[in-house]
Amino acid sequence: MPIIIGLTGGIGSGKSAAADLFAARGINIVDADIAAREVVEPGTVALQAIAEHFGPDILLADASLDRRALREIIFTHADEKKWLETLLHPAIRTLIKQQLNEASSAYTILVSPLLLETDQHTLVDRLLVIDCPEADQIQRAAARDQSGPERIKAIMANQLSRDARLAKADDILHNHASLADLETQVETLHQTYLSLAQRD
Numbered sequence: 001m002p003i004i005i006g007l008t009g010g011i012g013s014g015k016s017a018a019a020d021l022f023a024a025r026g027i028n029i030v031d032a033d034i035a036a037r038e039v040v041e042p043g044t045v046a047l048q049a050i051a052e053h054f055g056p057d058i059l060l061a062d063a064s065l066d067r068r069a070l071r072e073i074i075f076t077h078a079d080e081k082k083w084l085e086t087l088l089h090p091a092i093r094t095l096i097k098q099q100l101n102e103a104s105s106a107y108t109i110l111v112s113p114l115l116l117e118t119d120q121h122t123l124v125d126r127l128l129v130i131d132c133p134e135a136d137q138i139q140r141a142a143a144r145d146q147s148g149p150e151r152i153k154a155i156m157a158n159q160l161s162r163d164a165r166l167a168k169a170d171d172i173l174h175n176h177a178s179l180a181d182l183e184t185q186v187e188t189l190h191q192t193y194l195s196l197a198q199r200d
């Protein structure tokens with residue numbers, strides 16, 4: 001199997017922006033956030049279990065998951081968050097593995113906000129961390145999500161600390177400047193990963 005690079009970083013650090021730049025170079029991206037949505041689509045076993053556990057009010061009129069309502073519950077109830085993670089993490093991991101197996105580019109990127117917080121990191125050969133000052137994270141994520149800085153800070157408090165993440169990195173993208181600057185760094189890493197893939 002081609003080498004797998006795990007790309008992670010805190011909320012608003014630029015994971016999607018960086019993944020898009022690798023994708024533009026023909027690299028297959030497996031996105032854990034997308035997998036997490038796919039496992040709870042209407043008709044899935046997981047969505048049925050969620051509806052049984054939380055009651056039918058957790059579903060919208062079209063029978064899809066009311067993600068906002070679920071987010072509110074798990075934000076304030078640690079035990080319900082744990083229950084949900086026990087249900088979803090294995091399903092997400094299985095789907096990610098399947099998508100990684102289907103990848104066909106020289107190397108593959110698994111982008112995930114929870115790569116280090118879950119066992120998803122055991123699926124990757126090398127860890128790429130995208131990093132920027134926390135003030136940039138808050139400002140960019142708040143602008144993108146049209147939410148208040150307090151909400152972004154609360155999510156950051158639930159994620160691994162910046163230092164802990166950086167300590168585990170094999171490679172780092174420093175995203176404190178422009179998107180053009182990020183692209184220059186991505187291009188350099190892309191060449192490195194292509195050489196690593198050839199050696200493999």
Ligand code: ATP
Nearest residue numbers: 010011012013014015016017113140144177178179
């Ligand atoms: P999340 O964990 O919330 O999914 P993320 O790490 O994927 O976030 P992005 O969505 O890529 O982060 O970036 C957050 C916002 O900041 C986006 O609107 C993105 O376009 C913008 N952004 C990312 N990098 C830069 C940059 N260097 N300069 C300006 N804006 C940026």
